[in-house]
Amino acid sequence: MADQSDEDTAIISTRGVEAFGRKVTTTAGHLMGSLADPTASSHYQNAMSDLHKQLRRPNLQRSVFSFAKTSPSDLVRSKLSTSEIQYRALTYIPDQLLANIPDDDNTYSLFQGFQATLPETSSEGKRHRRRVSRGRKLLEDDGSEADTPPSLAKLKKERHTLNHRLEMMSVRKNMASSEIHEIDSKIANLNSMRRIVLDRLANLEQEEALLEHDILDVETRLEDAQEEFDDMEALAKTPPGADDDSEEAGQVDASFMSESIYEKLPSASSTPTKSKKPKTIRRKSMPILHEHFEPGSMIREVQAHQDSITALDFDVPFGTMVTAALDDTVRVWDMNAGRCMGFLEGHTASVRTLQVEDNIVATGSMDATVRLWDLSKAHYELIDNRINKAGDDEEEEEDAGGDQMPPPSGSMRECPIFTLEAHMDEVTALHFKGDTLISGSADKTLRQWDLEKGRCVQTLDVMWAAAQASATMGSVEGTWRQTGSRVDTSADFVGALQVFDAALACGTADGMVRLWDLRSGQVHRSLVGHTGPVTCLQFDDVHLVTGSVDRSIRIWDLRTGAIHDAYAYDAPITSMMFDNRRIVAAAGEDVAKVYDKTDGRHWDCGSGATAQEENRTPAIVEKVRIKDGYLTEGRQDGIVGIWTC
Known part of the structure; x- marks a missing residue:
């Protein structure tokens, strides 16, 4: 018996070597084909370009080589087959991600969740109601239709259907509860984001108020400078002796009203910019x-x-x-x-x-x-x-x-x-x-x-x-x-x-x-x-x-x-x-x-x-x-x- 097993092992090993040799020969034949053949040339160019693209990713190559330690054929395939490399790269999950997988306390499988999402047709619901009513009628008749008793298989099937519906109801309840928890989490995140944006808005309105205050200050100083400039111009154009006449007119006018009120009124000889009427200042932007x-x-x-x-x-x-x-x-x-x-x-x-x-x-x-x-x-x-x-x-x-x-x-x-x-x-x-x-x-x-x-x-x-x-x-x-x-x-x-x-x-x-x-x-x-x-x-x-x-x-x-x-x-x-x-x-x-x-x-x-x-x-x-x-x-x-x- 031992000789027989050794012979089988030798046969298997020889076949594996032959298969590996054929693959190597075929690959070498393609690579060393005649340059005059356009198909061979394009194949070689495509293979080399794909290999160069993959060789630019040393981390990816190291991870692929770590998976290719089982047999020489896997090693050769991982080096020469770009589809194999792409597949393994896409399906590879680092240990860091595997370590951070959250614990799932859900008692239902993914397939059960998929089943629960399928809607029940109205015909099935009607059929189910008919079966339930017929079953109740059979139980209530108390042997009135003893000639046609329900079969055991039908009752078991109906029980299985009802249990399945009950299970699907539980799955749907669990899914709805999970959605609520997910929505609550999203609401908490949105509230956190809202507080951040609200603080940003408060800072913007504070800076806006400071800026408007600075603008008002500059406008006031500009008006004062303009008034001084107008006074200098008016003084330069006023002939000698005119000021005495205006003062006498002002004293006459002041006798007709109280002095406190008169001081607030613009005189007839003053320029329009001398008016004491308060100027209304409106904000350029309103707080929100x-x-x-x-x-x-x-x-x-x-x-x-x-x-x-x-x-x-x-x-x-x-x-x-x-x-x-x-x-x-x-x-x-x-x-x-x-x-x-x-x-x-x-x-x-x-x-x-x-x-x-x-x-x-x-x-x-x-x-x-x-x-x-x-x-x-x-x-x-x-x-x-x-x-x-x-x-x-x-x-x-x-x-x-x-x-x-x-x-x-x-x-x-x-x-x-x-x-x-x-x-x-x-x-x-x-x-x-x-x-x-x-x-x-x-x-x-x-x-x-x-x-x-x-x-x-x-x-x-x-x-x-x-x-x-x-x-x-x-x-x-x-x-x-x-x-x-x-x-x-x-x-x-x-x-x-x-x-x-x-x-x-x-x-x-x-x-x-x-x-x-x-x-x-x-x-x-x-x-x-x-x-x-x-x-x-x-x-x-x-x-x-x-x-x-x-x-x-x-x-x-x-x-x-x-x-x-x-x-x-x-x-x-x-x-x-x-x-x-x-x-x-x-x-x-x-x-x-x-x-x-x-x-x-x-x-x-x-x-x-x-x-x-x-x-x-x-x-x-x-x-x-x-x-x-x-x-x-x-x-x-x-x-x-x-x-x-």
């Missing part, structure tokens, strides 16, 4: 960072004052904010950095109302005066401070507070424009548009001011208008319409007003909303509905929204004068404002009440919404302002919160 935050996210909190906020307003998101409080101070804030830019000093009592429009600020005080300020003349250097977004560290929030970094002294020294003095009692409401400003006072009058000349051009007596309305229209208003059982003496006589062109809307303590025509000085229409003093109002092209101490917000249709809608709250409305999408109000709570006009949803925005989770009790919100989804709210403890809304 807040649009990418979740609604209700806190951007920052600022300890603006040490007493209750009485008024606040801002120009644009991340722009300039002005706040006033019972501590008798008016502060200007850089909302982008969360730092105080300076103080508007001049009032001798607390400011009750204010408005910010671009770089112009109007403030009305308990000292019965209205003052105008030009913030473009402020001396304040922007600080490169990144936006304190929702979720940042508390240390950054503390750094953003107004008390940590006092404003530079004298930064607002050149901001005052002029003072409007005509009211006999505290100013409680004001609004300006263009060159027209309307102020309302506890002296029961409304005054119209020309901002270009800085003087009062019309006085509207609210009590006289009410008496005229009662005389001409019967008892619609009465001499003075009483609100409720008794008059609320703590409420402001003029609670709110807004002007646009010749139209004026005014809400007063009797609960009436009067629409005035400034051209005639008469009340055009009176809106009756509130049972308490009106504290806030705002109108657009179609609707007028009012808030009152009677704990309601009413939406009026200006075309008909009827109430379009109304919302009731648990406390008096102290402040209200709306933008294109939302109405926000301060209603005696530690949150701002938000009404979304697009979907009709009411929700709360502010520190009170998360106060229980953070174990703190925020103060009551007194004032709210919203522009383009950017909400600011001032509280009784002097804190101003800035939110996305």
Whole structure:
């Protein structure tokens, strides 16, 4: 038997050598073929070019040779067969990749997953339902069809089919669960990418604000240089003795009006560039960072004052904010950095109302005066401070507070424009548009001011208008319409007003909303509905929204004068404002009440919404302002919160 096995081994070895020899002979014949034969020549050239391409990859050759250690035929084939080399190169997986294969805890195979993805035809489903119903019928008949019992093979087949369907259902459930996990992972990655891009956007807007500040500074210096150049030219062209005549004319003109107002007016002999009318400066680009935050996210909190906020307003998101409080101070804030830019000093009592429009600020005080300020003349250097977004560290929030970094002294020294003095009692409401400003006072009058000349051009007596309305229209208003059982003496006589062109809307303590025509000085229409003093109002092209101490917000249709809608709250409305999408109000709570006009949803925005989770009790919100989804709210403890809304 041993001799027989040795003989077989010799035969096998001889055949292998013969086969190897034939391969070598054939290959050598092709390589050493006649050069006159174009086929042999092209074959040789192609073989050599392929070999040279592969020889340029030494790492690939080493990996291929490591696989070709089994037999001489594999070695020869790996050297001369490009297809073999390409196949092995494509199927080769390095050890590093094999070591990093994640653990798969899936109990189902790839083939089962493929089976589960195949849809079941409707005919199969109907057949299955018919089989199930027939099987149930056979079980329920209890031998009524004993002559034709179901075969054992059919029942086993049906059981197998049902088990297979159940298994496929489990596979589909597992696949759906895996897809959900994969989607969650993708969402987490996208959220991480979103935070990175959001930080990039914040940096871009910060650099943009710094750049615009530099542009404004250069433009101001350019204007000053141009004025100096024009003065030198005018002085060179002015004949001797002309200056004395102009000074005498100026003294004569000054006798007809107050000196404080006259100083603000351009003289007749001065050039147009000498006009003291404040120039409106508009930003070249608007911030959009807040649009990418979740609604209700806190951007920052600022300890603006040490007493209750009485008024606040801002120009644009991340722009300039002005706040006033019972501590008798008016502060200007850089909302982008969360730092105080300076103080508007001049009032001798607390400011009750204010408005910010671009770089112009109007403030009305308990000292019965209205003052105008030009913030473009402020001396304040922007600080490169990144936006304190929702979720940042508390240390950054503390750094953003107004008390940590006092404003530079004298930064607002050149901001005052002029003072409007005509009211006999505290100013409680004001609004300006263009060159027209309307102020309302506890002296029961409304005054119209020309901002270009800085003087009062019309006085509207609210009590006289009410008496005229009662005389001409019967008892619609009465001499003075009483609100409720008794008059609320703590409420402001003029609670709110807004002007646009010749139209004026005014809400007063009797609960009436009067629409005035400034051209005639008469009340055009009176809106009756509130049972308490009106504290806030705002109108657009179609609707007028009012808030009152009677704990309601009413939406009026200006075309008909009827109430379009109304919302009731648990406390008096102290402040209200709306933008294109939302109405926000301060209603005696530690949150701002938000009404979304697009979907009709009411929700709360502010520190009170998360106060229980953070174990703190925020103060009551007194004032709210919203522009383009950017909400600011001032509280009784002097804190101003800035939110996305």
